[in-house]
Amino acid sequence: MYAGDETGGLVIDTGHFSTKAGYAGDDCPKCILPSVVTEDPALLVGHGDDDDDDDDGGGGGRFGLAHGRGSAAAAAEAASTGRFAGRRGGLTRSADRLIVGDAALMRPRPGQRIRGPLLDGSVQDWDALEALWRAAAVELRMDPAESPLLLTEPVTLADPQRERYLETAMEGLGAPATYLLRSPVASAFGAGLPTATVVDLGYQHSRSTCVVDGFALQRTVQQHPWGQQALDLLSVALMRDAVAGTQPRPDHAQLTPTGRPGHDPAAVSPEAARDAFDAGDIAPRYAVSRSPPRRGSGFTPSTSSSSSSSSSSSSGGGGGDAGVRSYVTGMAATAHPSYHAYMLASLGREFRESVAQVTPVPFSPEMVVVDPVTFVLPDGTSLEVGAARALLTETLFAPEAVRPLVRGGEQEILARMTREAGWAHGAAGLAAWGQGVDVSTGVLRRESDGPRGLAAAPEQTSSSSSSASSAAAGDASPTDGGAAAGGGTSRHGSAMSSADPIHEGLGGRDPAAVYRFGRRMRVLMRASSTTGAVEDTVPAPMALHQAVSMSMMSADADSRKALSSNILLCGGGSLLPGIATRVQSELAATLTGAFRPRVVSGLAAERQFSAWLGGSITASLGTFQQLWISKQEYDEEGPGIVDRRCG
Ligand SMILES: Nc1ncnc2c1ncn2[C@@H]1O[C@H](COP(=O)(O)OP(=O)(O)OP(=O)(O)O)[C@@H](O)[C@H]1O
Numbered sequence: 001m002y003a004g005d006e007t008g009g010l011v012i013d014t015g016h017f018s019t020k021a022g023y024a025g026d027d028c029p030k031c032i033l034p035s036v037v038t039e040d041p042a043l044l045v046g047h048g049d050d051d052d053d054d055d056d057g058g059g060g061g062r063f064g065l066a067h068g069r070g071s072a073a074a075a076a077e078a079a080s081t082g083r084f085a086g087r088r089g090g091l092t093r094s095a096d097r098l099i100v101g102d103a104a105l106m107r108p109r110p111g112q113r114i115r116g117p118l119l120d121g122s123v124q125d126w127d128a129l130e131a132l133w134r135a136a137a138v139e140l141r142m143d144p145a146e147s148p149l150l151l152t153e154p155v156t157l158a159d160p161q162r163e164r165y166l167e168t169a170m171e172g173l174g175a176p177a178t179y180l181l182r183s184p185v186a187s188a189f190g191a192g193l194p195t196a197t198v199v200d201l202g203y204q205h206s207r208s209t210c211v212v213d214g215f216a217l218q219r220t221v222q223q224h225p226w227g228q229q230a231l232d233l234l235s236v237a238l239m240r241d242a243v244a245g246t247q248p249r250p251d252h253a254q255l256t257p258t259g260r261p262g263h264d265p266a267a268v269s270p271e272a273a274r275d276a277f278d279a280g281d282i283a284p285r286y287a288v289s290r291s292p293p294r295r296g297s298g299f300t301p302s303t304s305s306s307s308s309s310s311s312s313s314s315s316g317g318g319g320g321d322a323g324v325r326s327y328v329t330g331m332a333a334t335a336h337p338s339y340h341a342y343m344l345a346s347l348g349r350e351f352r353e354s355v356a357q358v359t360p361v362p363f364s365p366e367m368v369v370v371d372p373v374t375f376v377l378p379d380g381t382s383l384e385v386g387a388a389r390a391l392l393t394e395t396l397f398a399p400e401a402v403r404p405l406v407r408g409g410e411q412e413i414l415a416r417m418t419r420e421a422g423w424a425h426g427a428a429g430l431a432a433w434g435q436g437v438d439v440s441t442g443v444l445r446r447e448s449d450g451p452r453g454l455a456a457a458p459e460q461t462s463s464s465s466s467s468a469s470s471a472a473a474g475d476a477s478p479t480d481g482g483a484a485a486g487g488g489t490s491r492h493g494s495a496m497s498s499a500d501p502i503h504e505g506l507g508g509r510d511p512a513a514v515y516r517f518g519r520r521m522r523v524l525m526r527a528s529s530t531t532g533a534v535e536d537t538v539p540a541p542m543a544l545h546q547a548v549s550m551s552m553m554s555a556d557a558d559s560r561k562a563l564s565s566n567i568l569l570c571g572g573g574s575l576l577p578g579i580a581t582r583v584q585s586e587l588a589a590t591l592t593g594a595f596r597p598r599v600v601s602g603l604a605a606e607r608q609f610s611a612w613l614g615g616s617i618t619a620s621l622g623t624f625q626q627l628w629i630s631k632q633e634y635d636e637e638g639p640g641i642v643d644r645r646c647g
Pocket residue numbers: 014015016017018019035200201202203204205227228229349352353570571572573575576577608
């Protein structure tokens with residue numbers, strides 16, 4: 001047992017997009033860092049300055065942290081003393097070469113690669129993870145060796161990774177006591193709900209998990225294959241198409257360029273022109289510099305630099321920017337492809353956060369009117385965004401909707417960005433699906449791989465065959481909802497079939513019926529596609545509300561009622577305007593009368609920081625203090641203690 005004098009400590013919630021850190025007992029995190037790190041090229045080639053602990057990176061100092069060039073000295077010392085060597089000899093001080101924080105991303109350094117610690121729900125880079133945690137402690141002016149550390153962990157983290165998570169905290173950071181809290185449990189605690197269906201609309205995934213009496217039920221984890229990151233990339237693809245003049249399909253999804261200020265060709269370096277802006281590529285913010293506004297030009301910084309305006313006028317952007325010259329800098333030519341892709345995705349995020357909305361009923365261009373808004377690209381190009389505002393988010397509820405959008409030139413940029421940035425699953429899946437790859441089972445399968453199911457993982461084969469048989473026997477064709485339903489297998493292998501008890505909770509309906517919105521969208525898209533019929537060779541992935549229903553129905557029957565009346569929407573994606581209403585109405589239509597779905601969504605900060613908040617509350621409870629894993633216990637029992645102590 002940890003014998004600290006006071007309750008409290010440091011709480012860190014590490015996400016795929018951002019890492020939130022703060023003091024236990026507070027109601028919001030004090031420090032939010034992007035969950036990416038970059039390498040300092042100077043350190044990599046051995047140019048570190050040995051006696052300087054606090055220059056350059058701005059984060060050096062007391063704790064010998066990840067930012068400073070001077071950390072090289074600490075690295076050398078640690079390597080010689082072996083102080084940080086883990087049980088597998090795995091933990092090295094290479095984390096000290098990493099730079100963390102927004103400032104490091106402001107401008108590209110030649111050859112500087114961007115790395116993220118988490119990918120697809122597991123840790124891919126332990127050095128990056130440790131560097132992030134250290135940087136968070138520095139921001140909070142805390143010594144991680146003197147404060148207990150509560151870490152939230154992705155619910156999908158496998159056991160060996162959980163142990164290493166603990167090991168990194170105990171040995172890498174030297175924490176005196178640590179506890180790992182599964183993030184859906186933390187979110188449920190944050191909302192004061194010991195039992196809840198936690199729907200986390202995160203960056204890489206949208207995931208539903210049932211928490212019953214404070215325990216996350218692994219078998220109930222279901223996920224929609226893409227999260228906000230995929231929508232960001234889709235936004236980039238739409239913007240690029242608009243700028244390049246190749247309009248996306250269908251017609252109503254298009255963005256209309258309404259004005260573009262003149263470029264000064266002399267300011268465009270040949271390299272930048274070649275590498276970054278060929279083929280109508282759009283320029284991310286770092287690659288554009290703006291000359292000061294000229295007097296009397298009509299330019300106001302708030303118009304041009306803001307990412308969007310709420311005006312429905314199409315004249316605002318282009319006209320207002322007259323006289324402003326945008327310069328494409330040569331930086332794009334030297335930036336690492338991962339940096340360029342990251343910054344493009346950031347532009348997509350700005351776009352999505354500014355314009356996206358969720359309609360209360362399934363979107364159709366004939367029936368739902370969406371007010372157009374203007375989005376201004378960094379180079380001053382104005383885009384009028386109409387129905388695409390709703391279509392973007394409709395992909396969560398009717399994944400079919402996105403198919404026509406990823407079949408044109410857009411798939412090329414999606415594929416390129418995901419390749420260059422090393423992104424997986426959700427975002428890559430979006431591009432892959434457009435290219436005829438089945439993403440519904442979590443196994444990427446190309447059409448050229450042969451008949452459906454051949455490339456499926458063993459535990460997923462049943463899903464594929466159930467899909468095939470349901471399609472063969474049922475009302476739905478393989479290309480209709482039945483195939484989509486058959487593809488509804490989570491990465492944990494809970495396959496859908498009409499004999500499955502899960503479907504009893506869906507009112508015994510044919511699974512295909514649950515996909516009615518997807519079907520409707522496809523018919524709609526087919527009608528409006530400029531290229532004629534949409535090929536339906538691969539099934540649509542599961543819709544978000546479908547994932548939530550399946551998650552609830554995978555829990556024990558006696559908890560389902562409580563789970564359906566406490567559906568907690570959280571994660572940054574839950575801030576999309578209108579999403580709570582839509583989730584509520586889709587679930588009400590999907591679940592039968594015995595269940596009365598009730599979506600709980602608190603204040604914006606509570607939704608966005610729910611996992612961190614739950615960690616903060618937990619760590620400050622007097623009754624929790626006996627649960628800390630102390631250094632002594634860790635030394636005696638090893639990292640395996642995490643399984644026994646942390647659920
Ligand atoms: N006001 C907003 N409107 C729409 N989206 C938003 C808003 N604020 C933040 N987001 C989005 O929320 C996402 C980040 O959510 P969150 O903080 O839950 O991610 P994370 O926890 O790091 O990711 P994950 O849950 O995948 O690990 C980003 O994509 C961001 O664009």
